[in-house]
Amino acid sequence: MAVGNALDLRLPLIHAVFVSGRVDFSRVFAMVEATAEISDATLALMEPHLADAALYLTPRKLVAEVMRELIRINPAEAEDLRKRRERHSRRVSVTADLHGMAQVYATLTAAEGRTLDSLIREMAGTVCREDPRTVDSLRTDAFMALVHGESYLHCQCGRDVCPTAHLSRPERPKPEVHIHIDLDTLLRLADNPSHLEGHGSIDPELARLLAGDATWQAVIADARRIDAERNAFGGNDVPEPDDPESPEVAPDPPDSTGAEPPEPADGDGSGDSPAPTPPPGIPARYRLRHRPSGQLPPRQDPSAPYPQQPDAAPREPRVTDVLDAIATNPALLDGQYPDGHGGYDHPPRGALTYRPSNAVRAAVFDKYDTCTFPGCTVKARDCQFDHIVEFDPDNPHAGGWTVESNGQPACTRHHQAKTDRLFRVVRLDGDAIVWIGAHGAIGVTLPLPAEQRPSDRTKKLAPRPAPKSAPIPPPTEPPDLGIYEPTWWETHMHPDDLPPTLAGITDPDHLARCDQLRTHHAEHQAILTAREKLRPPPF
Structure with a gap:
């Protein structure tokens, strides 16, 4: 009944292609669910494209296309829907399953979901190749290790000398979450949909928020523009760089952002021919160095609506x-x-x-x-x-x-x-x-x-304001000499001993003992960290 009402009242074009038999019910159901919270005015602008996309996309990709089209048509509404979901839809639940099992359900934001997946993958990779567990079992054990605050998994290969047994266990690095945003959107000159790898389209304001505390890498691909310019100007005659009306086709010189032209090293090029002028149709790609995040222009008025995107902009081919x-x-x-x-x-x-x-x-x-x-x-x-x-x-x-x-x-x-x-x-x-x-x-x-995709535009960013001088830190208090007293772990355990895991333990007394040992180990690690910070330099 809900699908029928939506088709009759809100989706007349989808209704027509459904009745004609060109689109099956699974695609229609996916579109009805994905568009349930979108306003009627925005949906009317989106529906012609969705009716065309429903003819060839699978239900899952069709839902992603709905989100991308919503961000393109009305990024302000897409941002409002995301914030509403963040307030009311984030939850974690644990339900009983058959044969002594349980199921965990979590609804997270896109960034939280990708971060969790990256952490689980990294944790599951801390065992050697001879570990007998399946990939699903390793990911489950990695998830539980993260819940318990552990930094690695114990390998179950059973060998006397495991390659991972004596490795140093540094602190976990930050997880990698890859976001693609074009330069115009990053600088608030446009509001194009951005892309979160492994998830799909995200609204531009969320992409800017994540980019404000990230590592940037510019990727410049000029293949199609170079080819179009050569065809437009006849042969290989490319417009002069000093022409103010001609687009740039080479990386900018170093400016105040710190970006530099790529060097001809193996890691900076595309691995293709090093010739400076490639033949028509061959990508000329520049991948610049990783840089700390730059300063983004602030949003002038958060309550103001986004500027409407021009309807005459050329569409991607279908x-x-x-x-x-x-x-x-x-x-x-x-x-x-x-x-x-x-x-x-x-x-x-x-x-x-x-x-x-x-x-x-x-x-x-x-x-x-x-x-x-x-x-x-x-x-x-x-x-x-x-x-x-x-x-x-x-x-x-x-x-x-x-x-x-x-x-x-x-x-x-x-x-x-x-x-x-x-x-x-x-x-x-x-x-x-x-x-x-x-x-x-x-x-x-x-x-x-x-x-x-990664940005294919090259523009000079506005110069950064001069950094403010850092305030003089207040004088530090003398350290607590109690940190140099032997810890419980140093007194009762061997220095190479590791805290026990809690997986598979059912006896309450044994569980309490293991939890107590883990507490002592955590205190021991905290004191070692404090000692390391106060250790004088070796010269």
Whole structure:
């Protein structure tokens, strides 16, 4: 009844394509749930695009498209809905399950969810490869270790000498959460949707909030602009850099932000040809150094509405556009670079090795959020680098080269299906990936929209204000000499002893004893930290 009412009263276009049989109920149900809290005025602007997207997207990707379109149409409403969910929807519950098990449910913010996943993955990786536990068991034990405040898992390999037994256990580093935001949005010159890897679109205000306490890295990709300029101005004539109307096509010189042009080192380039002027259609990518977060312009009036986005802005191509182009010109299914050389005449550095460099892998995986197989939801960061035209280890010069324009992220399952010749994959102009089944079925995966990728614009930031002089700290009190007294742990335990874990303990007396030992160890670690801070320098 709720779906019927929504179709009749709020979604007339979705109702029409549903009744015509072109969209199934699972997609309609996903859209009705995703748009339940969106205002009627905003939904009326979104519905034409959603009716088109429902024809080719899976329910899960359709929900992500609803969120992205909401942020594009009305970022203020998207921010209000997010804040309302943060206030009323965050919860954790534990329910009983069969056979002595329990289920834990948690509803977190997007940033909290990605942080938790990163911490669990890091904790699960503190054991050696011989640990007999499955991946799910390791992640569960890692989750419980985080709850107990532990810094690593005890390996269960059973070997007398485990590679992880005598490793130093430093404090856990901060988890990695990757956010893509274009420069105009970061500087409040636009309000384009941003992208949180592993989650999807987020509103620009949340992206700015997370960017204010993060590490920045500028990624500049000028391939399409260079190609368009050459075609527009005839041949290879590019407009002069001093022309005020021409866009910049090279990194800015060092300015007050501290950003510097990339050096020709292995870690800064894309792993492609080091030639300064690549051939048309070949990406010219610059990945600058990691920098501390800069100073963002403040929001002038939080209560003021966002500026409306221009309706005349060009849209990213859609799957239906690609399918129509293929129907008009079937020769497109040969691929943009059928020889697998990515448009190069000579193999660039690293192209004749099977394993891609970190820069080439990052350049490929920046373009897609998931595995490129249509409907697959495996995150791109968890996928393998797949050569679209297969790499030939016996004759690397003749096979597909390891370059950005011959790579895609593919999960293990679909990578193997392609290797087994169940599917053929081609890449079209514009980074669209087409999977072709053995019986002719065609599926298309488009890259992330331009505003959700790492920034491809180069602008000079406004100069930072002069930093204020740091206040003189007050005189410190003399240290408590009690920290140099032997701790309980130093008196009763061996220095290399570790606190016991609580996993699998059911006896109450044993549990209380283990908890007491963990308390003594925590006090011991705190006192050692205080001693280390007060230790005089060795010179």
